[in-house]
Amino acid sequence: MPNNNIPLLVKELAAGKVRAAARLISLIENEDMGREIIPLIHNKEHHAYTVGITGPPGVGKSTLTEKLVLQLLKNSVKVGIIAIDPTSPFSGGALLGDRIRLHQLSTNPNVFIRSMASRGSLGGISAATLDGSKILEAFGCDFIIIETVGVGQSEVEIVKHVDSTILTLSPGMGDDIQALKAGIMEIADIFVVNKADKDGLEKTVSEIEMLLRASNHNNFIPPVVKTIARDNIGIEELVEKINKHREYLSQSGDLEANRKKRIKFELWHRINSIISAFIQDSLTIETMDNLIDDIYAKRVDSYSVADKIIDKLINR
């Protein structure tokens, strides 16, 4: 029987027990118990630095993550990895292979790796992911890497919750870089062009640099790092660039400011979740169905119904 004694699990987590970390994340992800768990671990002194790795499928993010982790471990730190997997029924084969390779890292006692499902729904993803990374922080991780598959909006949302974001591309993506323009280029703190032995490297690099010149990165200009992750080439430089970005954030005060922004977002998310649950509990399914029928038949509009529901529950 799985252990559901949360206070005990939290104690074991603080003592560095891997199984407690794994179990707590499962309770958060599968049984929505963040609200019971997170308040118990809030007074930890330890701070983790979080890095997001994103980019289109096929650029080698998993291999890059693997090699980056191995490099970080050379400085004898503890590293946590949260790999976000899309929940689509289509996403079997290819991704799984990468994941298995990545999971081999986890035989190392200083590495904790965890796949979490992307729920497609907003908030669903980041809430569990954020709580998961809090568990890894309490577990003693110095670095937490959040790797996302694809570059959809939800993935972009996730990297908004990390200290440094690495956008991974590969050579010969000419048209795709144009496509990336719309909305994701500006999220990168560091660009990686992986598979740097492929044709079209310089073209890709110069396209990125062109887009960067047209962008509004104020003080920190994102570096472009060329890597061949498979052969461990460029990984040391990548770690240097991460440390440089981290230094920049610390000295400019942005590290604190960004983290507070994220806390504000998180707080609003919590408030909305609690209230949704509260309203859901207060309305019978029948009442809800009747209201929906009324809106469907255009007897009333959704704004007026929302107002009515809230007025019954809250004294405004």
Next chain:
Amino acid sequence: MPNNNIPLLVKELAAGKVRAAARLISLIENEDMGREIIPLIHNKEHHAYTVGITGPPGVGKSTLTEKLVLQLLKNSVKVGIIAIDPTSPFSGGALLGDRIRLHQLSTNPNVFIRSMASRGSLGGISAATLDGSKILEAFGCDFIIIETVGVGQSEVEIVKHVDSTILTLSPGMGDDIQALKAGIMEIADIFVVNKADKDGLEKTVSEIEMLLRASNHNNFIPPVVKTIARDNIGIEELVEKINKHREYLSQSGDLEANRKKRIKFELWHRINSIISAFIQDSLTIETMDNLIDDIYAKRVDSYSVADKIIDKLINR
């Protein structure tokens, strides 16, 4: 001075005045006045059928939309188009050209076209877009086409709010189709492979069909339509397929069921928005900043703070 007399504008809207429709959408999008406007138009008898067009950049969605609209107009219906533009600072050039061509349609009195910004934030997009399409319905549109740029999560969200979704691809996207697997293949009711004169057509079509066989579309198998939108080839067939999907939805009861699901989602969104605004009004910036400082310093966690805020405002 722009007209802000909402009851008058709503009256003019019902009379088919283009400028009233445009002004009301502006008030909703730019001044967040959906709550004031939508309740006034709820008792319209007219129903519009909504079609979402999505797909990666560069596959010719705008040209397809243009030709589809011209085809629909042959049956002398009124068509509304909402084109979602990403708000990224990077999205200038290429998109703009397409939009200008599309906007030339709007000299036709039976076409109403409107660009709306994608806000990047969840809900922000769909709320204004949904209200926009309600305005177009009240305006008398028989078809409303919502065209989105890109295939990010937020774009996928939008097509969840339409009756039929068209996923547009083009030949020679081998790898990209693999990428599409993760999360968006299953949203399509109809596939269009546009630019069907390009190399690789049959490969792309057979890859789509392979993915379709692996998917769980229960009763309605999405058709794959080959088009060369530029030359108006395949557009008639596309309209046929849309009508066929519409018929299927009507007869199976899914049209009503899907619309009710969307209403439920919309209602929750409204409730959350109203409550967020209410809480935001109730907290001073100073209080909020102090609470965030406390969480940042790990003196307390965000769950407990959220509970405390809600307890002050609601009697649970």
